[in-house]
Amino acid sequence: YTRSYYEILEKRRSLPVYAQKQEFLQCLMSNQTVILVGETGSGKTTQIPQFVLEAVHVDDAGKNPRKWLVGCTQPRRVAAMSVASRVAEEMDVAIGEEVGYTVRFEDCTSSKTVLKYLTDGMLLREAMTDPLLQRYKVLVLDEAHERTLATDLLFGILKRVLRNRPDLKLVVMSATLEAEKCLEYFSGAPLMKVPGRLHPVEILYTREPERDYLDAAVRTVVQIHMFEPPGDVLVFLTGEEEIEEACRKIVGELGDQVNVVPLYSSLPPAMQQKIFDPATGNRRKIVVSTNIAETSLTIDGVVYVVDPGFAKQKLYNPKTRVESLLVSPISQASARQRAGRAGRTRPGKCFRLYTEKSFNNDLIAQTHPEILRSNLANTVLTLNKLGVDNLVSFEFMDSPAPVTLGGALSDLVDLGALDADEGKFGNLTRTGEMMSEFPLDPQMAKMLIVSPKFNCSNEILSISAMLSVPNCFIRPRGEARKEADEARARFGHVDGDHLTLLNVYNAYKQNNGDSNWCYENFISHRAMKSAENVREQLVRIMSRFNLKICSSDYTSRDYYNNIRKALLAGYFMQVAHLDRTGCRYLTAKDDQMVHLHPSCCLDYKPEWVVYNEYVLTSRNFIRTVTYIRGEWLMDVAPQCYHLNNFKNCETKRVLQK
Numbered sequence: 001y002t003r004s005y006y007e008i009l010e011k012r013r014s015l016p017v018y019a020q021k022q023e024f025l026q027c028l029m030s031n032q033t034v035i036l037v038g039e040t041g042s043g044k045t046t047q048i049p050q051f052v053l054e055a056v057h058v059d060d061a062g063k064n065p066r067k068w069l070v071g072c073t074q075p076r077r078v079a080a081m082s083v084a085s086r087v088a089e090e091m092d093v094a095i096g097e098e099v100g101y102t103v104r105f106e107d108c109t110s111s112k113t114v115l116k117y118l119t120d121g122m123l124l125r126e127a128m129t130d131p132l133l134q135r136y137k138v139l140v141l142d143e144a145h146e147r148t149l150a151t152d153l154l155f156g157i158l159k160r161v162l163r164n165r166p167d168l169k170l171v172v173m174s175a176t177l178e179a180e181k182c183l184e185y186f187s188g189a190p191l192m193k194v195p196g197r198l199h200p201v202e203i204l205y206t207r208e209p210e211r212d213y214l215d216a217a218v219r220t221v222v223q224i225h226m227f228e229p230p231g232d233v234l235v236f237l238t239g240e241e242e243i244e245e246a247c248r249k250i251v252g253e254l255g256d257q258v259n260v261v262p263l264y265s266s267l268p269p270a271m272q273q274k275i276f277d278p279a280t281g282n283r284r285k286i287v288v289s290t291n292i293a294e295t296s297l298t299i300d301g302v303v304y305v306v307d308p309g310f311a312k313q314k315l316y317n318p319k320t321r322v323e324s325l326l327v328s329p330i331s332q333a334s335a336r337q338r339a340g341r342a343g344r345t346r347p348g349k350c351f352r353l354y355t356e357k358s359f360n361n362d363l364i365a366q367t368h369p370e371i372l373r374s375n376l377a378n379t380v381l382t383l384n385k386l387g388v389d390n391l392v393s394f395e396f397m398d399s400p401a402p403v404t405l406g407g408a409l410s411d412l413v414d415l416g417a418l419d420a421d422e423g424k425f426g427n428l429t430r431t432g433e434m435m436s437e438f439p440l441d442p443q444m445a446k447m448l449i450v451s452p453k454f455n456c457s458n459e460i461l462s463i464s465a466m467l468s469v470p471n472c473f474i475r476p477r478g479e480a481r482k483e484a485d486e487a488r489a490r491f492g493h494v495d496g497d498h499l500t501l502l503n504v505y506n507a508y509k510q511n512n513g514d515s516n517w518c519y520e521n522f523i524s525h526r527a528m529k530s531a532e533n534v535r536e537q538l539v540r541i542m543s544r545f546n547l548k549i550c551s552s553d554y555t556s557r558d559y560y561n562n563i564r565k566a567l568l569a570g571y572f573m574q575v576a577h578l579d580r581t582g583c584r585y586l587t588a589k590d591d592q593m594v595h596l597h598p599s600c601c602l603d604y605k606p607e608w609v610v611y612n613e614y615v616l617t618s619r620n621f622i623r624t625v626t627y628i629r630g631e632w633l634m635d636v637a638p639q640c641y642h643l644n645n646f647k648n649c650e651t652k653r654v655l656q657k
């Protein structure tokens with residue numbers, strides 16, 4: 001059964017934005033920038049770009065075919081892909097033809113494409129090679145309320161572009177009313193409001209704080225199912241593992257009475273589309289999602305929302321310059337958005353798994369913009385590449401703290417990306433130029449750039465690719481788990497996780513990318529295919545800079561040492577030293593106490609390790625860890641010496657020896 005074009009058209013016409021189509025187009029024709037605010041689900045993301053497209057078509061069809069693109073940014077790649085396929089379906093075209101999407105490492109567009117959904121990060125990248133964004137006739141910055149780092153940078157960039165290109169038009173779209181800030185920023189731009197059609201949502205709080213929000217969420221779903229009238233349920237959790245666990249528990253409790261559908265970013269696209277399928281055979285649909293369902297994707301039919309009050313969020317400590325992903329309480333604004341998801345079809349209920357007192361006293365009013373919660377090394381590089389060398393004069397909507405910018409600048413000096421002279425920051429070096437071309441964090445880019453010197457760029461390419469895609473190890477519950485862990489152990493490398501990832505990649509290639517081989521070894525075929533694709537793209541960038549793609553002799557004693565040294569040359573700021581207890585580590589840079597993540601393949605505790613990621617949960621973990629030798633620090637990263645960053649006394653002592 002396929003939905004017909006007319007059936008879909010009927011649905012499109014019933015969306016709130018449709019009633020304001022003419023008004024919107026007139027507004028756009030007489031202004032360069034328009035700000036549009038509308039309730040989630042009112043049809044902004046799917047309809048507005050189509051309206052624009054029709055208008056552009058009529059306006060100057062064929063006059064300037066190269067300036068024809070309508071671009072619409074999304075903070076999340078899943079949203080960009082999902083919305084693009086939906087719009088392609090609405091327009092009755094194949095995805096990648098007239099309607100396409102571009103996300104990091106994946107370009108699904110063609111010469112026919114006239115409407116392109118892309119992540120905000122991708123548009124920033126495009127601005128690096130096309131500073132005036134000449135290909136676009138109209139740009140739509142969607143989900144502006146999310147205030148992602150990339151969207152904030154685009155605001156500043158676009159202000160300049162708009163001044164230089166009177167023919168370009170900009171639509172800024174947002175779900176909540178933080179519009180005042182936008183209005184002030186784009187002074188003179190009119191604000192258009194799409195009235196919401198929300199039904200009342202009853203809010204219920206717990207009487208006591210919940211100890212385990214996952215169990216509480218599952219319990220609440222079971223109660224809703226038993227005691228509440230029909231209507232679908234949307235549960236907000238923080239990430240893949242939690243979501244999978246909750247899904248299993250719900251199925252365990254309710255079995256075939258419900259359709260349980262997970263939604264998170266590393267889910268294959270076909271599975272992601274499943275959230276839109278109506279439940280089959282009188283069953284209740286239960287969607288368990290990350291906060292992507294908060295405003296980015298709207299699922300029709302939801303009547304009950306379960307909100308534990310948490311999300312995985314980026315946090316940055318400007319003192320230690322450590323950025324980490326942390327499960328932390330959401331804001332009141334987010335909680336309201338989540339509740340709103342229950343009232344789209346009819347009056348609904350939102351079950352908040354925290355107390356009313358907690359909502360009022362503990363939750364902050366608004367989530368802070370990401371730019372205030374990030375390590376800005378990458379941002380400084382990007383802006384530099386975009387021709388913004390004076391950060392002070394850049395029009396930030398919210399300016400980052402000077403100490404954060406200072407930290408970013410000195411990290412870049414340590415990485416050799418910026419000149420520094422007598423404490424003054426200078427220009428982008430050749431290395432810095434190259435680093436900014438890689439769509440990667442500066443450390444990984446640095447590691448790739450130096451890898452030919454260690455005669456192991458082939459290996460570092462594979463490792464970088466593996467680090468850039470979702471976790472490749474599949475870990476099912478129950479019986480199969482032991483088998484999966486054994487399979488994983490077979491790839492284990494005695495020196496650590498980076499080399500284990502290299503083993504997996506090599507084994508995959510030796511087996512010609514066979515999906516059966518992946519299945520038998522509990523390896524995600526999808527993750528591996530992405531890694532292969534990412535690797536090819538990185539190879540292209542390396543070749544552009546004449547960086548040699550090479551390997552040393554596999555049997556030589558130094559083969560693995562070289563790889564580990566190259567790792568260190570990029571990630572020398574992420575080193576930890578075993579402390580006196582012999583079971584914990586202290587990070588060299590800022591003396592944080594950390595533990596090896598349970599997923600780590602090392603079955604001993606080396607004195608020094610380099611790590612890829614700092615994970616804060618109930619404990620502090622370092623994840624993806626490889627054993628290095630302390631004396632390498634001096635050879636590979638002599639910058640360490642004058643780094644005041646190294647607060648750890650033990651580290652200093654050893655380094656000074």
Ligand code: ADP
Pocket residue numbers: 015038039040041042043044045046047082083085086273276295296297298299300
């Ligand atoms: P907004 O951007 O204002 O939040 P959207 O344009 O995303 O609204 O959504 C408009 C409608 O389109 C919603 O009812 C949503 O459920 C529906 N929709 C979006 N994507 C899909 C899809 N892939 N399948 C079915 N319906 C979809």
Ligand code: MG
Pocket residue numbers: 041044045046142295296297
């Ligand atoms: Mg939207």
